[in-house]
């Protein structure tokens with residue numbers, strides 16, 4: 001088994017507006033060097049976007065990240081380095097923290113739900129609380145609408161860890177993702193999609209990828225949990241697009 005690409009890795013650019021949070025360690029170049037060491041053909045840098053209360057990009061950093069990645073692509077010819085982002089799915093309308101100026105700099109967009117993303121309304125704030133404490137059906141509805149509408153309203157390459165930190169009706173998400181050719185992630189750090197979800201959505205034949213969600217360079221290309229999930233789900237490993245048998 002060979003890993004071809006890891007599109008979900010974080011760097012120090014995820015460490016908040018002033019860079020002082022300790023959310024991730026490692027520079028872009030350190031992630032790239034680790035990816036080369038592990039024989040990957042493509043590495044994607046996908047730091048958290050900017051509307052999160054605790055961590056994420058300083059919005060203007062995206063321009064210097066683009067320059068750095070262009071420079072590193074010249075330096076390391078043996079690998080393709082892409083600039084992505086992991087947007088926060090902010091509310092049930094499917095709003096994500098993205099704008100045209102940022103989009104122009106990027107090669108692709110990931111989006112997922114995260115606790116403590118900036119609330120866009122009181123209802124949205126209450127939903128964070130609901131996901132954190134009560135885990136009601138009402139929050140499952142809200143979370144599902146959020147992800148489905150994010151796919152309808154934005155140009156998204158892959159939905160990260162669907163169902164993590166807030167339950168979802170995974171079949172509705174699978175149906176919409178299938179319609180729009182959007183990939184669903186088997187996240188190797190957060191255990192979603194999990195084997196049970198993969199069984200539930202098998203009939204939709206979604207596009208699937210494993211993402212390391214590395215927050216430290218040595219975790220780049222670490223697909224252990226993702227591979228185990230695939231094995232436990234019984235789905236054909238060949239369906240995972242970013243590995244080769």
Ligand SMILES: [Zn+2]
Pocket residue numbers: 086112113114160161
């Ligand atoms: Zn995430």
Ligand SMILES: [Zn+2]
Pocket residue numbers: 008010086160213
């Ligand atoms: Zn992530």
